[in-house]
Amino acid sequence: MTEPTSERAGEFQFRPRKVRYVAAVIAVLFVAVFTVVAFLLRSEWTGAYFQTSDQVAMVGIGLVLAVGVLMFTRSRVRADAAGIEVRNLLGTRRYEWKHVEHVSFPDGASWARLELPDDEYVTIMAIPAIDGERSVVAMRELRRLKASAEQ
Template identity: 60%
Template structure:
């Protein structure tokens, strides 16, 4: 089956984004409720306003950490491919890439590079099933067209 490839393709994971956003909202709401409910307790522990604010801020920080999982993206065109994972981003010319692969049992695709090196493409995840297949086919088609 041939995949029609436009001049630029972009893929982002779908399921992890839904889960991450739901988790982030849950964390903020939970820590806000807990922070607001903190107060004098029968045990004698006294929580001050600064403690309540700290709980809410902690929830926001944890939610921000979870939302980093929504960052992965792969963007490719005729010249090369840009892979943005959770923290890092790399751009490769197609001539630097040996293969676009998705090893059996792997969680995400990867770019095979010279000297047995590889870069994970976290934007193409196995849990996205058919979207992952479409993404790998499109990336392979661009790779094939670029290297001749």
């Protein structure tokens, strides 16, 4: 099993593994299927007139869907003694440990999360349940960093 990485002393970084593999396969499938459909549009008479622009649009739709699926590979969590940085699908946000109440993985949840004040939480998509033991190691390290920051 590969351990989560440390870029520099005292910093922890983690990215999902299985999610990246699955997303890459799905993205390739989207592009392949939509490309095949694009070539088949003009192969026989269907009662509609398909132009080259329709074929290009079909490939474009496949590419857009592939990029959408690949957005799931962006997720990352970085933590150090001062705080934690969570990057999910669309944005990155940093939280100081004093603003984080708990780092949890609720029963049945797909991802870990940061528990914030006032019953708010932030999903940590970088730590998915599907990664099994790797996610357990990541959660232990995040909890250790939080505990050391509270001392």
